[in-house]
Amino acid sequence: MFYTYVLYSTEYQKIYIGQSSNLQQRLKQHNDIDNAGWTRKYQPWVIVYAELYSDRKQAMKRERELKTSRGRSFIREILRTNKA
Numbered sequence: 001m002f003y004t005y006v007l008y009s010t011e012y013q014k015i016y017i018g019q020s021s022n023l024q025q026r027l028k029q030h031n032d033i034d035n036a037g038w039t040r041k042y043q044p045w046v047i048v049y050a051e052l053y054s055d056r057k058q059a060m061k062r063e064r065e066l067k068t069s070r071g072r073s074f075i076r077e078i079l080r081t082n083k084a
Helices: 023-031 038-042 056-066 069-083
Strands: 002-009 014-020 046-053
Touching: 002 023, 002 056, 002 069, 014 023, 014 038, 014 056, 014 069, 023 046, 046 056, 046 069, 056 069
Parallel strands: none
Antiparallel strands: 002 014, 002 046
16 A cells, blocks of 8 residues: 655745655654754754555556645645645
8 A cells, every 4th residue: 555645844844745655653763863964954853744646656647646736725624725
């Protein structure tokens, strides 16, 4: 099983969209102080949305969809409704 997920940095109001077969482990990697990637600058991250897929190809397709303008609007709406 594979997840497409959306992380949110409350402190910096940044979003990150990705996919993984192990969602909890991937979240720990994003929040690890030794993380050398882009997400290190905006720690801590929380999962605000996730979808489950049976194969990586489907998860990657959805990741690409969420990275479009329409997908980011969808994510902003999720963030807006979660704050209410």
